[in-house]
Amino acid sequence: ETGVTQTPRHLVMGMTNKKSLKCEQHLGHNAMYWYKQSAKKPLELMFVYSLEERVENNSVPSRFSPECPNSSHLFLHLHTLQPEDSALYLCASSPRTDSYEQYFGPGTRLTVT
Amino acid sequence: AQSVTQLDSQVPVFEEAPVELRCNYSSSVSVYLFWYVQYPNQGLQLLLKYLSGSTLVKGINGFEAEFNKSQTSFHLRKPSVHISDTAEYFCAVSDRGGYQKVTFGTGTKLQVIP
Numbered sequence: 671e672t673g674v675t676q677t678p679r680h681l682v683m684g685m686t687n688k689k690s691l692k693c694e695q696h697l698g699h700n701a702m703y704w705y706k707q708s709a710k711k712p713l714e715l716m717f718v719y720s721l722e723e724r725v726e727n728n729s730v731p732s733r734f735s736p737e738c739p740n741s742s743h744l745f746l747h748l749h750t751l752q753p754e755d756s757a758l759y760l761c762a763s764s765p766r767t768d769s770y771e772q773y774f775g776p777g778t779r780l781t782v783t
Numbered sequence: 784a785q786s787v788t789q790l791d792s793q794v795p796v797f798e799e800a801p802v803e804l805r806c807n808y809s810s811s812v813s814v815y816l817f818w819y820v821q822y823p824n825q826g827l828q829l830l831l832k833y834l835s836g837s838t839l840v841k842g843i844n845g846f847e848a849e850f851n852k853s854q855t856s857f858h859l860r861k862p863s864v865h866i867s868d869t870a871e872y873f874c875a876v877s878d879r880g881g882y883q884k885v886t887f888g889t890g891t892k893l894q895v896i897p
Contacts (some may be wrong), residue, residue: 674826710792711828712872713887727819760826770815770834770877772885774826 673697674775676761683751691746693761693780701767704736704743706759707777719744720767739741751782785875787811789888796864797896804859804891806848806874817875817885818848827873827879833857846869869895 674695683689693704700711704716717753718726719738733755744761763771784795796802808814812838815834819827831842838857857874876889 674827710889712787712889715884762826770817770832771829772827774819775829776824776826 672764674761674773676759676775676778678778679776680779680781682783683748684783685751685753686780687751688747688749689760689778691759692773693744695742695744695745695761695763695773697763697765697773699763699765699773700741701764702738702741702771703762703764703772704744704746705760705762707760713760717746718767725767728748738748748780751780753782756780784815785812785876785878785886787886787888789872789874789891790889792880792889793892793894794799795894795896796804799863801862802860802864802893804872804874804893805890806857806859808857808874808876809879810857810876813879815879816850817877818842818846818857818859819873819875819887820844821871821873821890823870830859830872850854857880863894864895866895866897868893 677692678759699719702719715729717736721736737745758777760777761775764772786809801882817832818830819825827858831840833840833850841847846861871891871892875885877885
């Protein structure tokens with residue numbers, strides 16, 4: 671498989687559930703990103719990892735917990751979410767954090783009920 | 784701080800007609816500029832980019848954009864659209880500082896009418 675993949679593609683969870691989103695990149699990149707895409711709002715950068723080290727955390731609530739076990743995999747652990755957290759969550763990667771181009775996965779459509 | 788403004792949230796256009804999607808940015812430093820396209824149920828795909836040099840940038844699928852520094856604009860154009868161009872288009876800006884951080888616009892939905 672090539673590019674950036676994300677699983678699951680769709681997720682419905684209750685506010686008391688715990689779930690995880692998974693991202694995998696097959697591009698040999700060293701930087702990975704989580705974005706939140708909500709309707710009528712710009713993409714919001716949530717987290718940035720470089721060589722498995724978190725280098726950016728954009729004031730994201732603690733109910734979102736990222737994990738980067740290696741440079742190819744990125745997880746977003748979710749717990750006690752709110753309905754306003756419903757959105758499309760996009761993963762992206764780039765060769766380095768100072769690379770000008772990012773490669774995006776197809777996203778996970780999350781609905782919190 | 785940098786910002787991106789896409790004034791048009793939706794642009795309907797007939798098939799084979801030309802289209803222009805507008806993008807304005809603000810930044811206190813020199814920038815890189817990008818257009819991304821998002822087809823339904825897919826992630827963002829880079830359409831074209833301006834890094835330096837010629838202000839007219841050509842991308843994939845027949846799209847082009849022109850960097851206008853005096854007007855701080857980076858409008859996207861295509862002389863003749865196809866049904867398959869129906870998608871959402873995002874303009875983005877990145878400063879040229881050491882740490883890469885891209886700011887995206889709110890997107891413009893292009894609806895091509897047969």
